[in-house]
Structure formats: structure tokens, C-alpha cells
Amino acid sequence: MTIPTTDMTGKVAIVTGAASGIGRASARMFAEAGAQVLACDRSPGVAEVADDRITPMEMDAGREEDVLAAIARAEEIGGRLDVYFANAGITGGVRGTEEHTPEIWAEVLRVNLIGPFLAVKHAAPKMAEGGGGAIIATASVAGMRANAGPMAYSASKAGVINLVRNASYALAGTGVRINAICPGLIETEMTRPIYDYHRAVGGVPGIGGRVPLERGGEPEEIASVALFLASPMSSYMTGQAVPVCGGMSASHPFGPRPDPEEAARVIAKYRAEQGRP
Numbered sequence: 001m002t003i004p005t006t007d008m009t010g011k012v013a014i015v016t017g018a019a020s021g022i023g024r025a026s027a028r029m030f031a032e033a034g035a036q037v038l039a040c041d042r043s044p045g046v047a048e049v050a051d052d053r054i055t056p057m058e059m060d061a062g063r064e065e066d067v068l069a070a071i072a073r074a075e076e077i078g079g080r081l082d083v084y085f086a087n088a089g090i091t092g093g094v095r096g097t098e099e100h101t102p103e104i105w106a107e108v109l110r111v112n113l114i115g116p117f118l119a120v121k122h123a124a125p126k127m128a129e130g131g132g133g134a135i136i137a138t139a140s141v142a143g144m145r146a147n148a149g150p151m152a153y154s155a156s157k158a159g160v161i162n163l164v165r166n167a168s169y170a171l172a173g174t175g176v177r178i179n180a181i182c183p184g185l186i187e188t189e190m191t192r193p194i195y196d197y198h199r200a201v202g203g204v205p206g207i208g209g210r211v212p213l214e215r216g217g218e219p220e221e222i223a224s225v226a227l228f229l230a231s232p233m234s235s236y237m238t239g240q241a242v243p244v245c246g247g248m249s250a251s252h253p254f255g256p257r258p259d260p261e262e263a264a265r266v267i268a269k270y271r272a273e274q275g276r277p
């Protein structure tokens with residue numbers, strides 16, 4: 001067997017949410033790996049990622065006409081479509097249930113969940129025509145368990161995980177693989193307030209204190225897994241949701257751990273007070 005690589009020479013990829021964070025890092029990494037990339041975002045700032053192999057496009061990743069237009073543009077650029085990274089996402093900007101409205105829910109689901117569905121609906125057939133391809137969707141550890149994001153956001157990301165599972169069956173026999181990535185806490189515009197807050201109050205306990213790797217992640221650490229899932233390196237993977245979270249999702253919840261000697265002293269004192277050995 002030839003050892004597969006992440007060389008993307010001759011491939012054409014669409015990346016949504018490419019003006020910032022994970023999407024921007026992925027567009028650059030895919031291009032660096034040799035792909036022609038259509039970098040899509042609803043922000044005009046996407047123009048700044050333009051490069052030899054990166055074409056920017058303003059579009060709304062949750063709008064069907066825009067997804068169709070992006071696919072047409074990608075085919076114009078490279079004559080084919082091999083990869084669609086459905087990465088654009090929003091939090092909805094709210095925390096508490098009392099602040100959630102049906103309108104906020106609808107918008108979060110439209111962008112975060114219907115966006116990736118539109119990739120399945122419209123990009124997969126184009127990829128299949130060319131002999132196959134890879135769809136990657138950005139879910140989140142918030143879609144795996146509670147307490148990592150607002151309610152609508154978390155529900156939308158759980159939906160993404162189940163979308164890729166179901167779509168892998170719907171796409172059976174087409175040569176199109178589909179997987180999700182579940183990032184943990186990654187430093188981007190989306191998490192800027194969390195980082196600013198925790199840096200202001202002392203850093204690591206808030207950002208990396210409950211993560212085995214003891215830090216938050218960089219956008220490039222998600223982009224490299226996206227590249228792996230886009231390439232033949234992952235040729236036997238489909239329908240999976242891959243956590244890339246520094247180990248965050250490996251644990252049951254836990255609180256701050258006391259120093260073992262301090263804990264031993266407290267236990268001994270408590271037992272002495274109870275008259276126990």
C-alpha cells in the first residue's frame with residue numbers, strides 16, 4: 001500500500017467561516033498543502049485571507065442560494081469540488097435560558113446546523129460526480145455534554161454530531177466521507193471574552209485548569225485535524241465526531257484538587273474530632 005499523505009495538490013476545497021479563527025487557519029493550511037481554496041465568510045474581512053491559492057467569497061453559510069453559489073464558484077476556480085469544511089458558527093450571544101428566544105434559537109440552528117446540512121445536500125453530489133470527497137463539519141465538545149456553551153449553541157452542535165452520523169449512511173456508496181470535529185476551548189474571536197476574562201484574573205485555572213494538556217488550543221491545532229479528515233490519511237473514517245480538546249472531554253466533572261498533604265492533614269483532623277482512627 002502507498003502511504004497516504006495530506007498533499008492536497010489538484011484538490012478544490014470550500015471552507016466556511018474563513019475570515020477568522022479555525023476557518024482562517026484551515027483555509028491557509030489547506031492551501032499550504034496544495035489545494036485551491038474558496039474561503040467563504042459573511043464578513044467582508046474574508047478578503048484579507050486572499051492569497052495565491054485562496055479566493056475569498058462573501059456568503060452566508062446557512063443560506064441555500066449562497067451555498068449553491070459557493071459551490072458554483074469553486075467549480076469555476078478549479079473545475080471540481082473535493083472538500084467542504086462547514087465550519088461557520090455562532091454562539092447566539094446569550095447564556096441564560098431566560099435570555100434565549102425562539103428567534104435566537106432559529107438563527108443559531110440555521111447557521112450551525114442547517115449550514116452543514118446544506119453542504120451534505122449540495123456539495124456531496126458534486127463530489128460524488130468527481131469520484132468522491134470529504135465533508136467536515138465543526139461541532140464542539142458542547143455538543144457532547146452539558147456545560148460548555150449556551151443551550152441553543154450546544155443543542156445545535158449535538159445536532160451536527162448526529163447529522164454526520166446519519167449523513168454517512170445517506171452517502172454510502174458515493175465515495176463521499178463526512179466527519180465532525182469537536183473542538184474544546186480554542187483561542188479565536190468567538191472565545192475572546194473568555195480568554196480576556198481569565199487572563200485578567202490569573203489565566204491557567206480558568207483556561208486550562210480542567211484540561212489534561214493544561215492549556216487552551218490554537219486554531220491551527222483544529223486545522224491540522226481538518227486537513228487529516230479532508231485527506232486520504234483518513235480514508236477509512238466516516239460518520240465520526242472527533243474531539244480535539246486537549247483531553248477536556250475525557251473527564252467526568254471535577255472540582256479543584258487539594259494538595260495531597262493538606263488533604264491528609266484535613267482528614268486526620270476530621271477523624272480525630274470524630275474520635276475515629
Ligand SMILES: NC(=O)c1ccc[n+]([C@@H]2O[C@H](COP(=O)([O-])OP(=O)(O)OC[C@H]3O[C@@H](n4cnc5c(N)ncnc54)[C@H](O)[C@@H]3O)[C@@H](O)[C@H]2O)c1
Nearest residue numbers: 017020021022042060061088089140183185186188189190
Ligand atoms: N473557539 C472555540 O473554542 C470553539 C470550540 C468549539 C467549536 N467551535 C466552533 O468552531 C467554528 C469556528 O469558530 P471560531 O472559534 O473560529 O470563531 P470565530 O468567531 O473566530 O470565526 C467564526 C467565523 O464564522 C463566520 N460566520 C458566522 N456566521 C456565518 C455565516 N452565517 N456565514 C458565513 N460565515 C459566518 C464569522 O464571520 C467568523 O469569521 C464554529 O462553528 C464554532 O462554533 C469553536
